[in-house]
Amino acid sequence: MNENTYTFDLLTLFPALFDGLRSESLLGKALQSGALDLQTHNWRQWTTDRHNTVDDLPFGGGPGMVLKPDPIVACLRELRPQRDPRTPVVLLSPAGRLFRQDLAEQWAQGPGLILLCGRYEGFDARVEQHVDQVVSIGDYVLNGGEVAAMAIIEAVARLLPGVIGNSASLTEESHSSGLLEHPHYTRPREFEGAAVPEVLLSGNHAEIDRWRRRQSLLRTKLRRPELLQGLTIDKKDRAWLDAEWAQLQTAAAGQGGDRD
Numbered sequence: 001m002n003e004n005t006y007t008f009d010l011l012t013l014f015p016a017l018f019d020g021l022r023s024e025s026l027l028g029k030a031l032q033s034g035a036l037d038l039q040t041h042n043w044r045q046w047t048t049d050r051h052n053t054v055d056d057l058p059f060g061g062g063p064g065m066v067l068k069p070d071p072i073v074a075c076l077r078e079l080r081p082q083r084d085p086r087t088p089v090v091l092l093s094p095a096g097r098l099f100r101q102d103l104a105e106q107w108a109q110g111p112g113l114i115l116l117c118g119r120y121e122g123f124d125a126r127v128e129q130h131v132d133q134v135v136s137i138g139d140y141v142l143n144g145g146e147v148a149a150m151a152i153i154e155a156v157a158r159l160l161p162g163v164i165g166n167s168a169s170l171t172e173e174s175h176s177s178g179l180l181e182h183p184h185y186t187r188p189r190e191f192e193g194a195a196v197p198e199v200l201l202s203g204n205h206a207e208i209d210r211w212r213r214r215q216s217l218l219r220t221k222l223r224r225p226e227l228l229q230g231l232t233i234d235k236k237d238r239a240w241l242d243a244e245w246a247q248l249q250t251a252a253a254g255q256g257g258d259r260d
């Protein structure tokens with residue numbers, strides 16, 4: 001660890017879930033090098049009753065249990081003064097705002113991140129008064145915030161200097177441009193009857209760039225059309241995309257299928 005170390009603090013009842021992440025290649029190396037630090041804090045240790053109770057029945061009734069506010073807030077109160085005061089405190093919940101690449105880029109600016117991983121039906125709502133943001137990784141429900149925290153750790157850590165070698169692959173990948181990434185090919189030139197697009201073998205880099213840009217647009221229109229809203233598309237690219245789209249619609253109508 002050094003003054004540039006990026007620290008992830010995980011408040012979790014299941015710290016062992018993060019053991020695999022520590023030894024994983026890219027992250028494991030970054031931890032070794034001191035670029036990264038990952039600390040787990042089991043807030044059960046901040047309970048004060050003899051049964052170390054972390055949850056209780058919901059007021060108003062209903063299924064499941066609710067995580068008590070007192071031990072997690074006590075844990076946070078002890079941790080926060082040990083960290084840079086600018087460190088965001090993030091509560092992980094399917095009821096949060098959506099985590100996207102722009103947030104990963106913002107958090108990668110540092111100095112670190114404090115992640116609260118919930119379980120059961122969630123935290124007592126008063127815990128939210130002690131956090132900066134409530135974040136979800138997508139529109140589906142996980143049993144706990146730990147897997148969501150791992151997704152966030154990977155997305156942020158790979159943007160940190162010294163964690164990924166090739167910075168070009170960071171700017172060209174899916175989502176950093178607002179579009180999905182173009183398809184990739186490697187050898188063999190023909191695989192089970194499917195050939196690599198001829199343009200990629202041409203050595204004409206202007207043509208290759210254009211093909212990739214247009215494939216990005218087409219893929220995005222097919223799989224994530226909402227990402228194209230509000231994006232300015234070059235006139236010729238737009239014309240190509242509309243023609244390609246019309247052709248695909250005609251082909252699909254002929255087959256009666258709806259594959260992408």
Ligand code: 6GU
Pocket residue numbers: 092093094118135136137138139140141142143144145148149
């Ligand atoms: Cl952050 N937590 C849980 N429990 N489920 C989720 C999630 C988070 N994001 C999507 N589903």
